[in-house]
Amino acid sequence: MVKRQRLINTFIELIKINSPSFREREISEFIAQQLKSCSFDVLLQDYGQSLNIIARKEGVDKGAPTLILNAHMDTVEDTEKIEFAISDGRIRSIGPTVLGSDDKSGIAQIIEALRVIQETGAAHGTIEVVLTSAEEKGLVGVKNLDFSLLQGRHALVLDSSGPVGNLIVGAPTHITYTMTVTGKAAHAGIEPERGINSIRVASEIVTNIADGRIDDSTTANIGIISGGSATNIVPPKTTLKGEVRSHNSEKLRILKGEIFNQAELIAKKYSALLNIQENIEYESFSIKEGDSFLGLICEAYRNCGITPQLCITGGGSDANIFNKRGIKAINLSNGMQAVHSSEEFILIEDLLRGTEIVIAAIKKMPGAVL
Ligand SMILES: [Zn+2]
Numbered sequence: 001m002v003k004r005q006r007l008i009n010t011f012i013e014l015i016k017i018n019s020p021s022f023r024e025r026e027i028s029e030f031i032a033q034q035l036k037s038c039s040f041d042v043l044l045q046d047y048g049q050s051l052n053i054i055a056r057k058e059g060v061d062k063g064a065p066t067l068i069l070n071a072h073m074d075t076v077e078d079t080e081k082i083e084f085a086i087s088d089g090r091i092r093s094i095g096p097t098v099l100g101s102d103d104k105s106g107i108a109q110i111i112e113a114l115r116v117i118q119e120t121g122a123a124h125g126t127i128e129v130v131l132t133s134a135e136e137k138g139l140v141g142v143k144n145l146d147f148s149l150l151q152g153r154h155a156l157v158l159d160s161s162g163p164v165g166n167l168i169v170g171a172p173t174h175i176t177y178t179m180t181v182t183g184k185a186a187h188a189g190i191e192p193e194r195g196i197n198s199i200r201v202a203s204e205i206v207t208n209i210a211d212g213r214i215d216d217s218t219t220a221n222i223g224i225i226s227g228g229s230a231t232n233i234v235p236p237k238t239t240l241k242g243e244v245r246s247h248n249s250e251k252l253r254i255l256k257g258e259i260f261n262q263a264e265l266i267a268k269k270y271s272a273l274l275n276i277q278e279n280i281e282y283e284s285f286s287i288k289e290g291d292s293f294l295g296l297i298c299e300a301y302r303n304c305g306i307t308p309q310l311c312i313t314g315g316g317s318d319a320n321i322f323n324k325r326g327i328k329a330i331n332l333s334n335g336m337q338a339v340h341s342s343e344e345f346i347l348i349e350d351l352l353r354g355t356e357i358v359i360a361a362i363k364k365m366p367g368a369v370l
Pocket residue numbers: 072102103135159
């Protein structure tokens with residue numbers, strides 16, 4: 001059913017098109033053509049910074065629930081200089097850049113699945129394809145997606161690395177923050193006692209707040225520190241950028257409170273000012289065992305001879321925003337591996353199996369009650 005060489009060719013064509021975040025125009029036009037050839041109505045939703053693809057094919061079976069298929073078009077970095085090889089049953093990067101299987105393998109799997117559905121004339125419900133942009137820059141595309149154009153309430157997101165078989169059914173809330181410590185500048189040699197060293201205050205904050213893995217569902221990290229301008233100036237301003245994540249909103253609230261309070265106390269001790277800005281990047285979701293959509297997708301896996309493994313992740317994806325917007329979304333591991341590195345690869349067998357799961361899921365929708 002799945003045409004192996006055609007699938008590989010589609011994937012290769014996709015990775016040859018450079019599409020770093022916010023520069024998805026060329027790849028979106030290529031994909032739009034592919035979707036149109038599968039009888040989809042295709043809309044390019046321009047939101048100023050970039051664009052999303054929203055495509056729809058009406059179902060043969062009008063009563064079936066609509067299924068949304070999602071992946072993102074951007075790669076984490078520029079792949080202008082991409083070099084790749086196909087050997088030992090895998091497609092891998094052999095140059096300095098990522099391969100871009102994150103997330104072009106997902107796009108190739110969706111396109112091949114749609115071709116197979118069309119060629120075999122299989123019964124299907126309405127299918128909506130949503131391909132986003134700038135996912136790697138903080139889910140920008142999906143946050144700007146025009147949800148009023150979607151009728152589906154169930155989505156498969158093909159954007160998780162690892163072997164085919166893993167289903168991501170939970171992801172954390174992610175909050176980032178910027179702390180600005182304002183001390184006082186002074187000549188470091190002539191009158192240092194007049195200054196308040198913001199770097200030292202910030203350092204004490206960094207070493208005293210909770211960090212790393214807090215518990216099995218909660219993490220914290222300071223990722224950026226910057227401040228100071230010369231060795232002979234007591235530095236007046238230092239900025240810390242950090243984040244906290246948790247699957248549990250109460251734990252997250254407590255952890256965040258502790259970190260911010262601790263920082264306030266330390267700043268106060270040195271008579272420094274502290275300003276904290278926080279931003280919710282995305283909110284958590286959790287799909288419970290026993291959910292009817294999850295059950296149906298697990299059955300699709302078993303139909304393909306693959307045992308589904310339910311997992312939670314510490315990272316975010318378009319699935320967080322879909323779930324927040326009332327669309328039940330499960331993020332599937334589609335086979336891509338060592339993503340965000342020049343070692344990135346995908347096994348051809350996984351490229352195929354990921355496609356088969358999408359086909360099986362589409363075929364499950366007619367007759368489904370969700
Ligand atoms: Zn991705």
